Amino acid sequence: EAGVVQSPRYKIIEKKQPVAFWCNPISGHNTLYWYRQNLGQGPELLIRYENEEAVDDSQLPKDRFSAERLKGVDSTLKIQPAELGDSAVYLCASSPGQGHGYTFGSGTRLTVV
Amino acid sequence: DQQVKQNSPSLSVQEGRISILNCDYTNSMFDYFLWYKKYPAEGPTFLISISSIKDKNEDGRFTVFLNKSAKHLSLHIVPSQPGDSAVYFCAVGGNAGNMLTFGGGTRLMVKP
Numbered sequence: 144e145a146g147v148v149q150s151p152r153y154k155i156i157e158k159k160q161p162v163a164f165w166c167n168p169i170s171g172h173n174t175l176y177w178y179r180q181n182l183g184q185g186p187e188l189l190i191r192y193e194n195e196e197a198v199d200d201s202q203l204p205k206d207r208f209s210a211e212r213l214k215g216v217d218s219t220l221k222i223q224p225a226e227l228g229d230s231a232v233y234l235c236a237s238s239p240g241q242g243h244g245y246t247f248g249s250g251t252r253l254t255v256v
Numbered sequence: 257d258q259q260v261k262q263n264s265p266s267l268s269v270q271e272g273r274i275s276i277l278n279c280d281y282t283n284s285m286f287d288y289f290l291w292y293k294k295y296p297a298e299g300p301t302f303l304i305s306i307s308s309i310k311d312k313n314e315d316g317r318f319t320v321f322l323n324k325s326a327k328h329l330s331l332h333i334v335p336s337q338p339g340d341s342a343v344y345f346c347a348v349g350g351n352a353g354n355m356l357t358f359g360g361g362t363r364l365m366v367k368p
Contacts, residue, residue, distance in 0.1 A: 147299070176355075183265070185345050185358035186300070199355060234299055244290050245356065247299030 145169070147248035149235050155254045161223035164251045168216070168237030175212055176245065177220050178234040186234055192218065225255045259283055260348050262359035269366050275333040277362050279346030282327065286348040289322055290356065291331045294343045303344075304331070336366045 148167040156162050168175050173194050178186035189208065191199040194215035203210065207226070212218040222229055232252050236245035261280045269275045277291075287308040292300035306313040306320045306329075313320050319332045329346055343363045347356040 149299075178358075183360070185260070185262075185347075185360045187358070188355065191355055236299075244292075244302040244305055247292075247301070249297070249299045 147235055147237050147246050149233075149248035149251055151251055152249060153252050153254075155256060156225055158227055158255050159224040161221065162225050162253060163219055163221045164233050164235075164253075166218045166220070166235030166248060168218070168235070169239075169246055172237035172239050172246070173215070174238040174240060175218050176236040176238070177210060177218070178236065178247075180232045180234055180250070182231075189220070189233075222253075225253075227255050229253060230255045258360075260346060260357050260359040262344075262346060262362050264362050265360070266363040266365070269336045269364065271338055271366055271368050272335045275331075275336045275340065275364055275366065277331040277333075277344050277346075277364065279329040279331075279359050280327060281329065281348050283348075283350075284324070284327065285350050286357075288349040289320070289329050290347045290349070291318075291320060292345045292347060292358075293340075294345065294361070300345055333364075336364075338366050338368050340364060341366050 150165050175192040177189040180186045190203045190210050192212045210220045232250040234250045236247045238245050290305040291303040293303045294300040304318050304320050306322050321330045343361045345361045346359045349356045
């Protein structure tokens, strides 16, 4: 079984530029999460999808961040424009539902210079 | 205000000895508790979990203990191996774990 696939693995951009991350969850996993992990800290939830519906996006900075999950499968997370403080690892995870842990992807390490 | 805290940012243990990683949480409504392990340049991987109806769950060298009255979770690894060197995150969830809140992590170093 393929795991959660994220791309790109690394991204370096200048501030004020846009950036997008892509996630392909495990087949059949209805729940998809985007987390942000700053250096030396634990992952923090940005948004959670149940199928194609965003059910928890309270921590997503909506002035610059957006996400979508078309057809309830793949998801993209976009930042426009990026700021220096956005430098972090962006983790995607999926879950088959309640009572199950997450499976994380390898993450995208974003560096904004 | 952090809901989940791992107060030890790092821990160093000799190979063969026991590693004990600790985690405290604030919300008594949490009912699902997990430990994740993370190697550099990889995403966290699920290690072991426990629900609030239990106080202990064991899987090989890994045992998770839950003290609900103290709102405390711990992970015991025995015997510790150099390959266990990684960052360990505790995570807690309500509604049987459909949304998890993570601690800040503890970096475990197991010395040969």
